[in-house]
Amino acid sequence: MTQQRSTIFSTIDEMLESSEFAGRPALDLIRETQELYLENDKPWVIGYSGGKDSTTVLSLVYVAVSRLEKSLRTKHIYVISSDTLVETPLVVDMVNSSIQAINDNAKALDLPFTGHVVYPDWGETFWVNLLGKGYPAPTQNFRWCTERMKIDPVSDFITDKIAKYGEVIVVLGARSQESASRAQVIAKHKIDGSSLSRHSSLPGAFTYMPIENWTFDEVWMYLLSAPAAWGGDHYELFDLYKDSSAGECPLVIDTNTPSCGNSRFGCWTCTVVTKDRAIEGLIESGETWLQKLKDFRNKLYVTTNPAVKDQYRNYKRRTGKVQYARGSIDNENITELKTIPGPYWLSVRKEWIEELLTIEKNLNDEGHKIELIRPEELFAIRREWMFDPNEPDWSDELPAIYRRVYGKDLNWPDTDGGSFTQDDAELLQSLSKQYRTPAELVMKLLELEMSMDGLGRRKGLFNKIESILKNDWGTLEEILAHKEQAKPSTSIANGTSYDDQLDQLTKELEALQ
Template sequence: MKNLADSSPTAADISVPTDDVSALDRWAEVVQSVRDDYLDENQHFPWIIGFSGGKDSTLVVHATFDALMSIPPSRRTRPVHMVSNDTLVESPVVIAHLDKVTKLIRQTAEDLGLPIIVARTMPNITQSFWVLLIGKGYPSPNQSMRWCTDRLKIQPTSEYIKRHISESGAAIVVLGVRRAESNTRQRSIDKHQNLRDSKLSLHSELPGAFIYRPIVNLSTDDVWEILGTYPAPWGGTHTDLFQLYRDAEGGECPVVLSKEEAPGCGTPNSRFGCWTCTVVEKDKSLQGFIDVGNHQYKPLVDFRDWLKEIRNKLEYRQAYRRNGRLSFDTNGKHIPGPFTIQTRKLILERLFKVQQEFGDSLITEKELDLIYQHWTAELQQEKGLADG
């Protein structure tokens, strides 16, 4: 078997679309190419598709479905994992869509005998958004202290990939990234050139992982045209997806696999992020749903706005850091510590209220247990210090 890691980098080898080729012709090329790559015995490692439920990763799964259905069952020997991540504070609209689609995909793949394994990853519960914010008092994340992306998004998916790398020697991570998404995305794609004679590039942070981008050269218009033309191979149409984008005013929170890609998480372009995201100025996605009449999301948006608002108010924060020390920046300005225990209690009370108004669970029992444990440990420590 050819060792991909031994190949030296060369220029990207996927042709740039020309105007005389229609989107549907380009789609036929994508499906053919996915079929050829699936059957390529030189890189016979499992495929792991990062599925966010957004338009681009939906198209990648669609192409894989079409390609697999054109391959005789005896040659469908490579497992294809379709992995979605749930941050546990996922936008309720997105998670509902993800649940519905992944269920359909799982059932259809099973009925058709396709080697697709549908998986869901989640953060380690001790590192969840609520446990760190309400339990340990981490201030609501912002651009300079974005403690959430790595724990909620990168680590869970990376752990899944690493597990399969250790089982199979390597894994091919299939992503719906496209040059036309943004200049930043284009620069990042061009930086990671393909390995010689291959459409794969090395993952910058996961040894043994290769990146495969089957729709890298499709434009955004191509993606919509293809999704609007062809029915979803797992049944029905992609109408829900169109509706989702229309109501959320576009944008998506893509699968995030490395710190390098993380700037895309929690920016105005990633409107399908966590509903609690205080890194963005406004939650345009949920606001979009409220504007078209889904008023049940209003308490969530108000709560997020309040979390963002209290972040830098000194009365909500401890003077000391968690290590018991006072901290100052290079200009000598005091940097406050975590949220006080009183603030954390207030946040939890308000979260319970929002949960009641919203009518669905927003925090798990396990998270609550861990939160109370953190509070007890901290109060005991404080008492111990006070008693001398």
């Protein structure tokens, strides 16, 4: 094993000694990296997405530091990869195996590298937001996923190191040639007379981009001219690019980083683009099992069409109110009421989660070891459904859906189940017709009562009741009819406006406490 490692580094050294990149001898860049490493005690954080650019940068730093005397290798280097939990499966497998190889090799050679994979918080994953909270599939105008799933986990990791060490240097595989916008961002934050740039949004963080002037061809020439410094080679990566006709999805650390888009590797669920050309290329090259994921992604994409949004999405927002499009109400005079759809209907989310679990089970039965949705996400989704602001799921159907698909139960936390049952929901539905009161309104009031039960002082209770009562309840037709009839100056029989009387009733209720 020692002989094998020696051979790997000898081959890399030979390549570096005879190569130039961006008009600069490769060894010159290695020396620059070493000097920067030794310049201060700021730890390094290397952003590693598994693509060609980040792999090249990681290799350069790995080689540069390994060529230093052991006594000089005192500063730690964190290699971080961001897994959104919906990454293209083949890329996830490759990245995870690389992180494991980096950790094993660095430990064996006593190098100051450790690989880490960061994930979004369980309450902010793609499936918890889309299937749990009902967020619509991301679009160019509402790309809610990038910050929650990519930027925040990476920023939290870097911020933690800044808190511990004061400052850090983030090493990235950004290249100016990738796009004009990226070139502008790189130039904007450059520090004069230094190879470092200021991070655009994280105080205490500096960025180092050693291959910013490299071309596409130079990146591949470097990767294919020598083995991977941590073992193996880069031909698996090359084959993956070749088969998918894709590009690298960069490690996103701020909102200035371009999205994956077009043919780049990224989330297989991405609906920001019209077609996922990367996964299409993999299917055409023989990975036909990915067709199931493509079909599911396309089903989500269909719902972004404005013409069909009303079929899939509630007419109320998660605030409990109907939101009207600009121009529907002008100077309090209602012209043509147009509403902005809210979250996906709970029935739609239930159908999709059963389909997703079925795809996962079938793929595993076919020999593909894959986890499309984690148990922790299912637990979070169950709670979101139970306490949905518009359609509380008192039937607690998610455990039953999982059981239908897998024929067994998860270890569901007892606290996920609400205080009410399906029988309670059916009773309220029957009573709502008799008393002409929306069942969902009563359900939310009962949930509020249960949440306040046992408290010595119910501070703010009436404000919370008022908030629930002010939500829009009933069918869309009833809500729109009420809106059209309402006038801001409308007075009731005694000459007091509705709002004035509501304020008076609230004061009387508070006086009774």
